[in-house]
Structure formats: C-alpha cells, structure tokens
Amino acid sequence: xxxxxxxxxxxxxxxxxxxxxxxxxxxxxxxxxxxxxxxxxxxxxxxxxxxxxxxxxxxxxxxxxxxxxxxxxxxxxxxxxxxxxxxxxxxxxxxxxxxxxxxxxxxxxxxxxxxxxxxxxxxxxxxxxxxxxxxxxxxxxxxxxxxxxxxxxxxxxxxxxxxxxxxxxxxxxxxxxxxxxxxxxxxxxxxxxxxxxxxxxxxxxxxxxxxxxxxxxxxxxxxxxxxxxxxxxxxxxxxxxxxxxxxxxxxxxxxxxxxxxxxxxxxxxxxxxxxxxxxxxxxxxxxxxxxxxxxxxxxxxxxxxxxxxxxxxxxxxxxxxxxxxxxxxxxxxxxxxxxxxxxxxxxxxxxxxxxxxxxxxxxxxxxxxxxxxxx
Amino acid sequence: xxxxxxxxxxxxxxxxxxxxxxxxxxxxxxxxxxxxxxxxxxxxxxxxxxxxxxxxxxxxxxxxxxxxxxxxxxxxxxxxxxxxxxxxxxxx
Ligand SMILES: [Zn+2]
Numbered sequence: 001x002x003x004x005x006x007x008x009x010x011x012x013x014x015x016x017x018x019x020x021x022x023x024x025x026x027x028x029x030x031x032x033x034x035x036x037x038x039x040x041x042x043x044x045x046x047x048x049x050x051x052x053x054x055x056x057x058x059x060x061x062x063x064x065x066x067x068x069x070x071x072x073x074x075x076x077x078x079x080x081x082x083x084x085x086x087x088x089x090x091x092x093x094x095x096x097x098x099x100x101x102x103x104x105x106x107x108x109x110x111x112x113x114x115x116x117x118x119x120x121x122x123x124x125x126x127x128x129x130x131x132x133x134x135x136x137x138x139x140x141x142x143x144x145x146x147x148x149x150x151x152x153x154x155x156x157x158x159x160x161x162x163x164x165x166x167x168x169x170x171x172x173x174x175x176x177x178x179x180x181x182x183x184x185x186x187x188x189x190x191x192x193x194x195x196x197x198x199x200x201x202x203x204x205x206x207x208x209x210x211x212x213x214x215x216x217x218x219x220x221x222x223x224x225x226x227x228x229x230x231x232x233x234x235x236x237x238x239x240x241x242x243x244x245x246x247x248x249x250x251x252x253x254x255x256x257x258x259x260x261x262x263x264x265x266x267x268x269x270x271x272x273x274x275x276x277x278x279x280x281x282x283x284x285x286x287x288x289x290x291x292x293x294x295x296x297x298x299x300x301x302x303x304x305x306x307x308x309x310x311x312x313x314x315x316x317x318x319x320x321x322x323x324x325x326x327x328x329x330x331x332x333x334x335x336x337x338x339x340x341x342x343x344x345x346x347x348x349x350x351x352x353x354x355x356x357x358x359x360x361x362x363x364x365x366x367x368x369x370x371x372x373x374x375x
Numbered sequence: 376x377x378x379x380x381x382x383x384x385x386x387x388x389x390x391x392x393x394x395x396x397x398x399x400x401x402x403x404x405x406x407x408x409x410x411x412x413x414x415x416x417x418x419x420x421x422x423x424x425x426x427x428x429x430x431x432x433x434x435x436x437x438x439x440x441x442x443x444x445x446x447x448x449x450x451x452x453x454x455x456x457x458x459x460x461x462x463x464x465x466x467x
Contacts (some may be wrong), residue, residue: 036466060466128466153462156383172460178430191464224459229393235437235459 002028006098010052023212024052025160030211033057033120035108037088039196040126040150042074044204049092049099051208056092057120060084061348062170063317066123071193081317091361110134110252113139122210124148124203130177131255137170141250141333146210146219150203155192155227157199158235159205160218163245172240195227214276272343274355276364279330283307289328294342295361304371305364313338313345320349332357332364334375376407379456388415402435403446407458420458429459 002024004008004332008068013019013027030053034041037060048056056283064072064079064087072084081089085103102118108127117123117139125136125147133151140163147171150159163169202223209215224233244250282289283305293300293308300310311319313333323329329346331339339356346354357364365372376396381389389395390413397412399405409416422428433440434457440448450456 038466040465061465071431126465128464129465130461150466154383156462158459158462173432174430176429178428178461196465224457233437233457235434235457236439236442238439238442240441247381305436350451 001025003098006052009096009098013052019212020212023214026213027052027208028054029304030122031055031057031120032122032124032207032211033059033117034126034129035059035072035132036126036313037072037084038062038068038126038128039071039152039191040203041088042072043126043197043200044124044126044207045088045092046074046095047204047205048094049096049101051204052096053099053207053211055100055102057104057116059104059106059108059116060088061105061107063345065075065317065321071191072197073197081307105172108135110135110218110255111279113252114143117143117145119253120145121331122146122148122207124207125198126203128257131259131261133170135252135255138244138250140250141169142243142252147208148203148210150199152195152199154190155195156228157202157225159199159202159206159223159225160221161210164210164217164219166239167245168229168237169238169245170238171238171245172243175221175240175243179260185339191315192227198227199225243336265283272354273358274330275358278355279305279332279364280368283328287328289330290323292329292331292339292342293361294331294333294339299375301363303365305332305361305369305372308332311344313342316342318346322348325349325351326353328353330355330357333360335360335362337365376452377450377454377456379405379409380458382458382460384460384462385419385458386398388419390418401446402440402448402450405450406433406446411449417461432459433457434459440464453454 009022013024015150032048032053034045035043037058060347062084064084066080068075074091075087085105089101089103113135121126123140123145127133136147146164147162149162206218209217220237222235222237239246262265268339291308293310294313296312331342333339336359343354343356362374365374376398378395379395383392386420395409397405399408420431429434435448435450435454
C-alpha cells in the first residue's frame with residue numbers, strides 16, 4: 001500500500017500505465033544491492049532512491065577523495081574524507097527520506113558475499129576490478145539473482161544483465177580475467193567524468209525494468225557505448241554450455257589468486273597499539289618509521305613530539321596518496337581516539353604497518369617527557 | 376575487405392586507430408593481417424600458444440565467433456569484426 005505522501009511523491013509514475021500504483025508498489029517492495037558507490041554506483045543510487053526503490057543496500061569501504069568528485073556526483077566537496085557509504089546515504093536521504101538504506105561497510109569477499117547478497121532481489125555491480133566482478137558473478141549464479149552489470153573505460157562502456165534465469169553469466173562471456181598488466185585499469189587509463197553517468201543510468205534503467213517486469217531486459221545482449229563516436233552497438237551474448245554456470249560447478253574461490261594477483265607478503269605480526277615508551281625506544285634507536293600527529297594545528301603548537309609530522313585527522317584521507325604505503329607508521333593524538341581512526345584510514349588505503357600510540361601525547365607526557373605540557 | 380573495430384584499451388597498440396580495414400577470407404586471416412600490421416597487438420590478443428586470449432572476444436557483426444566457426448569463420452566484404460576485451464572499471 002502506498003501512503004498519501006508516496007502518492008504525491010511518485011505521481012509522475014502513477015499516471016503512467018506502464019508503472020501505475022501496482023508498479024510503484026513493486027518498486028517499494030524491491031530490495032536492490034549496489035556494490036560500489038563510486039562512478040557507476042553514484043547515479044544508480046540517486047535515481048533508484050528517487051524512483052522509490054524501497055530498500056537499497058550499499059557496499060563500499062572507501063573514503064571520498066577530491067579526485068572522485070569529477071564523476072561521483074553523489075558525493076560533494078563537503079564530503080571529502082567521509083566514508084562513501086555515509087556520504088551516499090546522506091544524499092539519498094535528502095532525495096528521498098521514504099526509502100530504507102542498508103549500509104555494508106566492507107570489502108566484498110568470498111567469506112561475506114553470499115551472506116550479504118542473499119537478502120536482495122537484484123544486484124548491481126558497479127565495482128572496479130576483476131576479482132570482485134568474478135566474485136559477484138559467481139555469488140549471483142549460486143544465489144540465482146540477476147546481476148545488472150556495467151563497466152567503463154575512458155569513454156567506452158559495457159552493460160548487460162548476467163545470471164538472470166536462463167541467461168548467460170559473466171564467465172560465459174569471459175571465462176578468465178586478463179593477467180595483471182595486459183589491460184590497463186581505470187586508475188591508469190582514466191575515465192571521462194560524464195561516462196559513468198550515462199552507463200550507470202543504463203544500469204539503473206535495467207534494474208527498474210526488472211522490478212516492473214516491463215519491456216525487454218538486457219539479457220543475452222551486450223550493449224557497447226562509445227561516447228566519442230556517440231554510438232551504441234549490441235552484440236549477442238550466449239549461455240556457454242561449457243561454462244561453470246551451465247555445468248553446475250560454480251563455487252566461491254580465492255579471486256585475487258584467480259586473477260593472478262600475487263599475495264601480499266604477510267607483514268611481521270604487529271599489534272595495532274604501541275606504548276609511548278616503545279615509541280621513544282624506536283626514536284632513540286633511529287628506527288626508520290614515520291610518526292604522524294593527527295591533532296589540530298593549535299594543539300600541535302601547545303606541545304609536540306620532536307620527530308612528529310602534523311597531519312590533522314580531517315586532512316589524512318587527502319594526504320594518503322602522498323604517503324609511502326610500504327613505510328612504517330605510528331600515529332598519535334591527544335588521548336589515542338582520533339589516531340585510532342587515523343590508523344583505520346591508512347589501513348583501508350592498504351597500508352600494512354600502522355600502529356596507534358596508546359594514550360596519545362598525554363601518556364607521552366606521563367611516561368616519557370613531562371616537559372611536554374598536558375592540556 | 377572487412378573492417379576491424381579496435382577497442383579503446385587496445386588502440387595504444389594500433390597506432391591509435393579505432394578501426395582498420397583488412398583483407399582476408401576468414402576471421403583468422405583478417406586478425407593475422409591486423410597483427411602483422413601492428414605487431415604490439417599480438418601479445419594482447421593471443422597467448423603464448425597462439426590461442427585467442429580468454430578475456431578477449433571476437434565478433435563478426437553481432438555474433439561471437441566462438442559460436443560460429445571460430446578462427447575459420449568466413450567473412451564477406453563489408454562485415455564488421457569487433458574485438459571486445461573485458462573491462463572492469465566503475466567504482467574508483
Ligand atoms: Zn556462465
């Protein structure tokens with residue numbers, strides 16, 4: 001049943017015979033999972049929210065960076081440094097407070113994919129790497145859920161629906177991923193900022209059509225879009241009888257390994273915390289590590305550890321790109337709370353050797369150097 | 376002569392051409408002519424055993440050659456051959 005408020009909001013849908021009250025109720029009852037809230041996920045999330053898709057799940061673990069804003073229109077300048085799912089949720093709530101948004105702040109993996117995907121009706125893959133794309137495909141095949149797929153490169157896009165009832169899957173199209181280095185990634189190749197808008201909305205259109213059961217879904221057809229030529233082409237996509245999806249052999253695997261990505265050597269076991277005394281010992285031994293003070297400049301002026309570098313917590317996401325991910329880091333603040341968050345920022349960016357100085361500069365003053373004022 | 380459409384990621388190996396006219400009576404011949412003209416394309420299209428890589432599909436008009444006669448698929452004047460590699464971009 002639609003409420004009075006919903007009838008007013010969705011009136012342009014309700015007066016269309018192809019949607020009507022019945023269609024809007026289907027949209028309201030639908031549960032769609034968007035994997036990735038970046039270039040493709042941004043327009044998909046905004047328009048599906050506006051259209052009244054009742055439950056929208058978001059999967060992302062990234063933080064908004066200034067370089068995202070050229071195309072990820074769900075995030076704004078004020079969101080730099082925020083978690084993408086929080087920023088996306090805020091925009092979607094502003095567009096439509098009547099829908100339910102479920103946030104999954106994780107990197108999708110073989111261990112969590114089935115559990116996350118199982119509660120949704122339709123999955124929209126807007127990720128950016130081969131391991132995750134194969135993982136999403138395989139999970140959708142196993143769970144029997146349609147995967148509305150799109151990918152982009154520079155000024156070209158591809159879109160289709162995989163794993164729909166009777167239709168082909170991603171592996172039917174490409175049984176194996178390219179070995180690393182043969183096909184440039186988006187980060188190296190760049191992408192025209194407008195492109196994910198167009199291609200993401202092709203994806204959103206197919207999601208809405210699947211929910212409504214309207215029109216001809218993009219199943220068994222690969223749509224290619226070339227923005228420079230302004231041409232759409234369509235190729236036939238067949239279910240491959242030799243594909244794992246046809247022979248019933250799909251199971252979740254180690255996708256990094258499958259894609260030929262070498263395992264990162266495990267860093268020596270290191271606890272997440274380090275005491276001020278241990279930090280002092282590292283400094284005295286002239287150990288090679290970077291001590292980052294994540295407090296604000298005015299606090300830094302009050303008192304500091306001589307070898308530290310000031311990067312206020314709010315600036316850290318922007319500065320990550322300038323830091324060497326292979327170096328060792330110790331972060332501190334006043335008491336240890338903000339620097340723990342700072343450690344998470346670095347770890348999420350792939351930094352392996354990151355520790356938090358327990359108790360902050362306050363504990364440093366107590367345990368190492370009382371000449372540093374407490375405040 | 377058939378027209379081969381070169382996808383964006385591979386244009387750097389084909390002197391930035393987005394399409395190339397080649398001769399040949401089968402897909403295999405046309406692609407061989409293409410990679411003779413642009414040798415750098417070869418390792419991106421074929422593996423060490425000389426087989427088409429599994430992340431690259433080739434279409435004659437709108438049909439995947441895997442469901443035709445593969446390399447031996449005949450081509451006629453005016454046919455369009457598309458090389459379609461997998462691309463993964465979207466989130467970042
Ligand atoms: Zn398949």
